[in-house]
Amino acid sequence: MNKSKNRYSDLTLQASQLLETCSTVIQIPISWADMNAAQHVSNAVYFRYFEDARVDFFEQINFSQRDEETGIGIVLASISCKFKIPLVYPDTLSIGTKISSMQEDRFIMHHLVVSHKYQKLAAQGEALIVTYDYKKGAKIAMPQSLIQKIG
Numbered sequence: 001m002n003k004s005k006n007r008y009s010d011l012t013l014q015a016s017q018l019l020e021t022c023s024t025v026i027q028i029p030i031s032w033a034d035m036n037a038a039q040h041v042s043n044a045v046y047f048r049y050f051e052d053a054r055v056d057f058f059e060q061i062n063f064s065q066r067d068e069e070t071g072i073g074i075v076l077a078s079i080s081c082k083f084k085i086p087l088v089y090p091d092t093l094s095i096g097t098k099i100s101s102m103q104e105d106r107f108i109m110h111h112l113v114v115s116h117k118y119q120k121l122a123a124q125g126e127a128l129i130v131t132y133d134y135k136k137g138a139k140i141a142m143p144q145s146l147i148q149k150i151g
Contacts, residue, residue, distance in 0.1 A: 018114050023097060027092055047125075049093065050111045061150065080127075081123055102147065110127075
């Protein structure tokens, strides 16, 4: 993306640039139900945001997270979040996703959560995804088709 242009009309150029390195970006409005008793988005909800972004990423590359015929798929092995600022309703979030590294049977997926209200990074997530053979019940080497789609 040309650094002088902003793809996200309601984000400042600086906030938009945080998402430039991401392969996919989704927008999610914060729901009132996402809030907790402390009047900010519950920490657990960020993991749902990451899941929505992760699912979108795999849909964009046309990869079934679990192929019923072959039994080959992926498993979320671990996930973490660094909270930067508290989020509150109402707000819209842009959540960017990218793959940072791949190994024989796994890859690291990163998520950036950008607040439209505050125009800054609100959270960063990191997920370890393992390729898995559901029929055998064991991890396996990444299929070549997935490697090519992730690129």
